[in-house]
Amino acid sequence: MRAAVMYGAGDVRIEHRPDPKVQQPTDAVVRVVLSCVCGSDLWPYASMPAAGTGRPMGHEFLGTVEETGSDVPGLKAGDLVVAPFTYCDNTCDYCARGLHMSCRNGGRYGFDGVDGGQGEAVRVPQAAGTLVKLPAGADSALLPSLLTLSDVMGTGHHGAVTAGVRRGDSVLVIGDGAVGLCAVIAAKRLGAEQIILMGRHTARTDLGREFGATNVVAERGEEGASRVRELTGGDGVGKVIEAVGTRQTLETALTAVDDGGAISRLGVPQYQDGPVGPSMIMRNITLTGGASHARAYIEQLLPDVLDGTINPGRVFDQGFSLDQVPQAYRAMADRRVLKALITL
Amino acid sequence: MRAAVMYGAGDVRIEHRPDPKVQQPTDAVVRVVLSCVCGSDLWPYASMPAAGTGRPMGHEFLGTVEETGSDVPGLKAGDLVVAPFTYCDNTCDYCARGLHMSCRNGGRYGFDGVDGGQGEAVRVPQAAGTLVKLPAGADSALLPSLLTLSDVMGTGHHGAVTAGVRRGDSVLVIGDGAVGLCAVIAAKRLGAEQIILMGRHTARTDLGREFGATNVVAERGEEGASRVRELTGGDGVGKVIEAVGTRQTLETALTAVDDGGAISRLGVPQYQDGPVGPSMIMRNITLTGGASHARAYIEQLLPDVLDGTINPGRVFDQGFSLDQVPQAYRAMADRRVLKALITL
Incomplete structure (x- = not known):
C-alpha cells in the first residue's frame, strides 16, 4: 500500500x-x-x-x-x-x-x-x-x-467540557485553527451565550462566526486580553479554551480570564514552564484540559x-x-x- | 490599644x-x-x-x-x-x-x-x-x-473541595503544617478512603493520623512520589492537596498524581513559573485551588x-x-x- x-x-x-x-x-x-x-x-x-x-x-x-x-x-x-x-x-x-x-x-x-x-x-x-x-x-x-x-471536533468538545462551559457562560476561544473553531461549535452546543474567538485570519474567524462566535478579537497578547475584558464588562471571561499552545497564548488566557475561572488547554504546549505563580492562586484560576x-x-x-x-x-x-x-x-x-x- | x-x-x-x-x-x-x-x-x-x-x-x-x-x-x-x-x-x-x-x-x-x-x-x-x-x-x-x-480549616476545606474529593477517593496531602492537617480533616469529612499525608515532623503526622490520615510518607521529592505510587497500587492518587507552596512540592504533586487527576494548591507559591508542559497535557492533569x-x-x-x-x-x-x-x-x-x- x-x-x-x-x-x-x-x-x-x-x-x-x-x-x-x-x-x-x-x-x-x-x-x-x-x-x-x-x-x-x-x-x-x-x-x-x-x-x-x-x-x-x-x-x-x-x-x-x-x-x-x-x-x-x-x-x-x-x-x-x-x-x-x-x-x-x-x-x-x-x-x-x-x-x-x-x-x-x-x-x-x-x-x-x-x-x-x-x-x-x-x-x-x-x-x-x-x-x-x-x-x-x-x-x-x-x-x-x-x-x-x-x-478535532472531540478535541474542541474536550476543551468546552473540561473548562466547564454551561448555559449562559462567556467563553473565550484562543486560536482560529480547526481545533479552535470546533471549540466554538462545542461551546455553543453546551449553551455558551457569549463566545469570543481570538484570531486574525478573516476567512477562519468568519467561519467561527457561522459556528457561533459572537465576537472576534484580532489583537493578541495584552491588547487582545484587554479587548476581551472590554467585551465582558471589564471582568474577563469565566472560561477560556486555549487552542494554540504557546506560552504567550497561556499568558493571554491568564490575563483575559475572570477570577474563579478556568483555562482549558488543548494545544500541545510548546513550552515546559508556565506562569502559574501567586496571581493564579490569589485569583483562584484553574488550569485544566489536555489531550482529548x-x-x-x-x-x-x-x-x-x-x-x-x-x-x-x-x-x-x-x-x-x-x-x-x-x-x-x-x-x-x-x-x-x-x-x-x-x-x- | x-x-x-x-x-x-x-x-x-x-x-x-x-x-x-x-x-x-x-x-x-x-x-x-x-x-x-x-x-x-x-x-x-x-x-x-x-x-x-x-x-x-x-x-x-x-x-x-x-x-x-x-x-x-x-x-x-x-x-x-x-x-x-x-x-x-x-x-x-x-x-x-x-x-x-x-x-x-x-x-x-x-x-x-x-x-x-x-x-x-x-x-x-x-x-x-x-x-x-x-x-x-x-x-x-x-x-x-x-x-x-x-x-486554616476553611483553607484545608477549600483544597478538598477544589480538588474534587469525593467518597472513596485516594487523596495525597503534601505538607504537615496546620493547613495540611486541616486538609486531612476536610478530605476525611468529604469521604476520602485513603488519605496519604506527606510530612516528616512526627508530632504533626501523628496528629494527622488522628485526624484521618491512613498513611504517612516521610520521604520527599521523587522518592516520596514513588512511595505514594506504591501505596496506591502503582498509579498514584486521583486528588492532591498541595499545602506547602514550593516548586519542589508542585513537582512532587505532578509525579504522585494519577492520570486525569487534580492538584489543588493552597500554599502561596514561592515561585513564578511551574512545570506545566506537555506531560501535564498528555496526562490530563488539572491544576486548581487558590486562596480560600x-x-x-x-x-x-x-x-x-x-x-x-x-x-x-x-x-x-x-x-x-x-x-x-x-x-x-x-x-x-x-x-x-x-x-x-x-x-x-
Whole structure:
C-alpha cells in the first residue's frame, strides 16, 4: 500500500509500505476512505530532525473494515467506521472512567509498528474498543463531519467540557485553527451565550462566526486580553479554551480570564514552564484540559453530526489526494489551508 | 490599644496603636478574644525588607462586637463573632458565586488603614457581610476550633473541595503544617478512603493520623512520589492537596498524581513559573485551588465544629499572650510550634 511518511522537518513522502494484516486477534484492518492533516502534525513538520527511517503519519481516519481478528466482536468486513486518534481497549479502568488517552492497552498511530492514518490502510489494534461503526454509507455527504470525530471536533468538545462551559457562560476561544473553531461549535452546543474567538485570519474567524462566535478579537497578547475584558464588562471571561499552545497564548488566557475561572488547554504546549505563580492562586484560576478522550466523545457527538445540528466538517477547506499529501502539509504550514482533507 | 506590628524579617514588635473606632456606617469594632499566627505570616517574617513604618499583622481572629456602625444589620455589641481572613460584603456578584476572595468591596487586614488581627481590637469593614455570629459563649471550650474557621480549616476545606474529593477517593496531602492537617480533616469529612499525608515532623503526622490520615510518607521529592505510587497500587492518587507552596512540592504533586487527576494548591507559591508542559497535557492533569473563600465555608463547617464532628482547634499546640507574639513567630519559624494560639 501507499502511505505518508515523514523523514524530517518539511520532508513528507508518499511511499510503498507493507500491506497491513491482522497480527493479533484484537486487530482489524481498515481500508481508509478519508483522512486529514492535524495541526499537531505541523509541529514535527516544523522541527523533526532528519532521520533515515521515517515515521508513518496521520491519526485521523475513517474507512471500511477489511479484515478482523478472531476477537473483534461487533465489527465485520464492510462496516464503515471512524477511529479516534489513539487506539484503546475501551474496557480498562481508565477507559471506564472516560480517560481513554490513558488506556492501559492503548497507543498511537505511527508508532510501535502501527500504521499511520494518512495511507491506504491501517492495522488498528484493540479494534473492538477503538473503532465506532457509523450509521452512514461510504458516499454520505456527512463523511467529512464524521471524520472530525476522530480528533478535532472531540478535541474542541474536550476543551468546552473540561473548562466547564454551561448555559449562559462567556467563553473565550484562543486560536482560529480547526481545533479552535470546533471549540466554538462545542461551546455553543453546551449553551455558551457569549463566545469570543481570538484570531486574525478573516476567512477562519468568519467561519467561527457561522459556528457561533459572537465576537472576534484580532489583537493578541495584552491588547487582545484587554479587548476581551472590554467585551465582558471589564471582568474577563469565566472560561477560556486555549487552542494554540504557546506560552504567550497561556499568558493571554491568564490575563483575559475572570477570577474563579478556568483555562482549558488543548494545544500541545510548546513550552515546559508556565506562569502559574501567586496571581493564579490569589485569583483562584484553574488550569485544566489536555489531550482529548476522543473515543469517549464519539457517541456523544455522533447524533448531532448525523442530524446536522453541528457541521464541523466545514473546517476542511481543501481536498487532496494521497499523492498530494506533501503539498497539503506545506499549504497548512503556510496557513493557506485551514485543514486538509485527504480522499483515498 | 496594643497590637503586633512587623518592621521587617524577624522583627515583630508589640506597640501601642490608636484605638479602632467606627469610621464607616458598615464598620464594626471587634474586641479580640483569640487570634493566632498563620503559616503565611512566616513568609514576610523570613523575607520582609526592613521598613520604617510597620505593618499590623494577623488576619485570623475571633472576638466580641464592641461597636457597630449604622449599617451593620444582624450584629450588636456583645455578640461573639469570627472573622474570615479577608473582609467582604457578602452581597456582590463575586460573593454570590462563592468567590469571597474576589469581593468587589473586600480587602485584607493590616493594609489600607485596617487593623491586623493580632491585637486587642480590630475595625472590621463590611462588618455585616464579614462577621459570623457564633452560637457559643466567650468561655466555650470550642473557641480554638471556631477560630480555625477564620482561615486554616476553611483553607484545608477549600483544597478538598477544589480538588474534587469525593467518597472513596485516594487523596495525597503534601505538607504537615496546620493547613495540611486541616486538609486531612476536610478530605476525611468529604469521604476520602485513603488519605496519604506527606510530612516528616512526627508530632504533626501523628496528629494527622488522628485526624484521618491512613498513611504517612516521610520521604520527599521523587522518592516520596514513588512511595505514594506504591501505596496506591502503582498509579498514584486521583486528588492532591498541595499545602506547602514550593516548586519542589508542585513537582512532587505532578509525579504522585494519577492520570486525569487534580492538584489543588493552597500554599502561596514561592515561585513564578511551574512545570506545566506537555506531560501535564498528555496526562490530563488539572491544576486548581487558590486562596480560600473562607467566608463561604464558615456556615458549612460550623455545625461540625459545634457538635464535635471535627476538632481542628487541635492544631494549636502552644498558647501565647499578646506580649509573647514575637516569641510565637520565632517558635513557628523554627518549627518548634505547629500553630500559635494568642489569647488576649
